[in-house]
Amino acid sequence: MSVDSLKEVAKKVRMDIVNMIYNAKSGHPGGSLSCTDILVALYHEKMNLNLDENGNRIDKFVLSKGHAAPAYYAVLSSKGFIPHEDLKTLRKIDSYLEGHPSNKINGVDVSSGSLGQGLSIANGMALAKKLDNIEGKVYCVLGDGEIQEGQIWEACMTANKYKLNNLVTFLDYNGLQIDGNIMDVKSVNNLKEKFESFGWNVQEIDGHDFEQILVAIDNTENSLKPNMIIAKTIKGKGVSFMENKAGWHGKAPNEEEYKLAIEELSK
Helix, strand or coil: CCHHHHHHHHHHHHHHHHHHHHHHCCCCHHHHHHCHHHHHHHHHHHCCCCECCCCCECCEEEECCHHHHHHHHHHHHHCCCCCHHHHHHCCCCCCCCCCCCCCCCCCCCCCCCCCCCHHHHHHHHHHHHHHCCCCCCEEEEEECCHHHCHHHHHHHHHHHHCCCCCEEEEEEECCEECCEEHHHHCCCCCHHHHHHHCCCEEEEEECCCHHHHHHHHHCCCCCCCCEEEEEECCCCCCCCCCCCCHHHCCCCCCHHHHHHHHHHHHC
């Protein structure tokens, strides 16, 4: 798929995200919009979604920052896993599309949402592939506020110990969390050096540049270490009044804001 085609998919996914959260009257637009391009690149270009001889998808995915479920559901829908008309039921009492991903949903490999746990789960999946000599990679997306959790760094040590070079992790580095700037809450500076000191292969990219995202994934092919791609992103990407605003971490737009957001994303 061309970069222009990926951009078109991302545009539609972002519109779906805003529609879903507006209809639900709750949800997390900021971090969903920031990781959209990463998910689109993975699902529409890089992940092998075919089934192996045991009926399992070859490549696996863990959305550790589970509150970005609207982005995940919208991308899964764009690949045919979830009927598009079901997206409008997000967070409804009788809907299967819960506020955080559940593996009861077609296409979702792991239930997630308790921050800090996803990388450990991804480690286990990657290690299982190695032990059983099974092809495929495990992809994981972390939030930057989430890496303030100690379990993340324990998982980093574990991935290094077992040389999980079949693990590719993206850090959605938008700089904001629910309580504000991540540096004010708990500093996570010098990230490249930190992850490298834990024995990881580390790249830094623009998380909204599809060419950089695709090249970074390609660069993990011959890695002998677990892979961390630090993707600099914009919280609320694509909606001007949401961009770089911590207040849009977990808030639904009202009718006026919704119409403005859809208008901007439609251009």
